[in-house]
Amino acid sequence: MEKVILRVRNLKTYFFTRRGTVKAVDGVDFDLLRSECLCLVGESGCGKTVTALSILGLIDTPPGRIVDGEVYHNDVNLLESSREQVRHIRGKEIAMVFQDAQSALNPIFTIGDQIAEQIKLHLGYNNRQARERVLSLLEEVGIPSPAEVTGYYPHQLSGGMKQRAIIAMSLSCDPQVLIADEPTTAVDVTIKAQILDVFQRLKETRQMSLLFITHELGVVSEIGDRMVVMYAGRLAETATVTELLNNPKHPYTVGLINCLPDMTQGKDRLESIPGTVPNLIDAPDGCLFHPRCDKALAICSQEGPPSVVVNGEHIVFCHLYSH
């Protein structure tokens, strides 16, 4: 059995707006291995969510379009498959968990009905079978008294419970790949730990592959095996989580790590990366990060960065290491 379950190559998703072309995702490569958790990390607006939506073909056209690239799932290029084919892969092979559990649930159906819908649709279960499956799924994600919860409407559940229900829904057809788009951003800290626990457990018991999108390095260190750092639609650095957190090379990664509060040093102010993500309509030439980079060289504003192998799987896209 092949180790790579999802192979993304040179993915380019552009949005064609009246004011110009936004290269939201511009040449992203990564491999998701079987039963690993790959974290996609970056600031807001760096193209993490667009990458995830592109994989499932959920980009609204117009204005967006996937202009180039390949997404292989078990040797099938999803970007060249028909709409119908992709539709059957969604939910059944690759499922997605959205950030805001409140709005990702249909407000007028009970939790049980919503989860059962997917099961009946993809697996062809009858009502009784579907109900049993819903109960076992809710139990799996740690919802107490699942039988009662199936009869609840979304507004009757707390944020954490809703997020669990969403996870249960996405698990309903035993997908091999689960894409989680900032599932812990909209819940509070205690719930966040519980939700991460759920993912951790799923990864172990189901041997599932997780593509975990987040902007929090704390979450990454908790759950991730490998991580990909994105900046302005391009790759910045990729490595295993331990390697990257201990030995960051790209100035952007270094900046991200420095932004974390450090309890041992007792500084007054948190550090931050100066500036903001560039406007992608008229993006700077060369490396997109150079206007904010304190180590920028002359070449950085002229040429895009090369990929440099630091060691083994650790790859950085930066001129600083090209010699």
Add this chain to the structure above:
Amino acid sequence: MTNRLKSIARIARKVGGIRKLILILLAAFLSVTLLLDILVVEKIFDPLVYLYTVLGTLVVLYGIYPLYTGRRLVSYYWERVRKNKLAVAGLAFILFLILLALIGPFFTADPTTVNFEEKNMPPLGFTIEESVYRPETQQIITKTITGTEKHPLGTDNKGRDLLAMIVSGARISLQVGLLATGIAVALGTLIGVTSAYLGGQIDNILMRFTDIMMTFPFFLLLVLIVFVFGPNLAFIVLVIGLTGWTGTARLVRSEALSLRTREFIMASKALGASDSRIILAHLIPNVISLIIVIATLSIPGVILAEAGLSFIGLGDPSVTSWGMVLRAGQQNLDTAWWVAVAPGIMLFLTVLAFNFMGDGLRDAFDPRSAV
């Protein structure tokens, strides 16, 4: 028996649900009878029967059944509606009207029976004096006529029983109101939601088509249809229904536009739902409260339109509708005022009842209004 039920369930699952199976069977049945109707000269069904069957099935599958499965939501909204006394009064009057239309005809006389012996009788409890010319004595004598229990609402100038005519009119008005509104709202919802969900060029085409339909002189079309095909109630219902969907389409579209961008639509797409499934199973149920309000508030307009048509003499002459009685009555207002007043009051109360109920429902469904 259980085996048979199981095999039905299996077939239903293959075509995608019991509802779809019922719809397919209905479509097959109707197309067979329709073909027979066209090929064999003898009519099997009146056109109205088709409308009833189709709309009745749709109402049961997409109205009554969801109401039953969503009993808790329904009881929640009922609690809110109940606080609005006018809405409850309106609902009570509508239920009374439905009852009147359903079982009234079994207790009243035939509204078309003419009896000149008993013409122009006043309602029960009223007495009028009528001057009658007696040819044999060549005298004008004054006769006193008192209302009797046989004709509680009196009779018109041909001796037809007014109560029977009102009951018959209730039936016609409700038929026209419910059927035409049903067609209009179903069409408008489908067009509005599809337009909003698919967007782009399709949205553009559908909405420009709506614009054209809005400018279309519907009354002229009605007159034309009546002129070409003769005044048949089914055609009148169809024309009102097929031209009256534009407002619904616009309102539903604007509501669905904001729903479309909600994350749960994206989520169900990400879990493999098809476009038609998202439209039918996620978008339409979310606009259903809007649809109910639109439907309730547009029924009186349709009833008035039919009454207006009958009033100017373009209604179906084979049925007794309120508009027609009104027309007959206004010619004899000086001798028999009750003939025009009775259908007038009924129209007034019906329109008022639907409007009150529509307002009440709108307030109940609106989460911003504190009832």
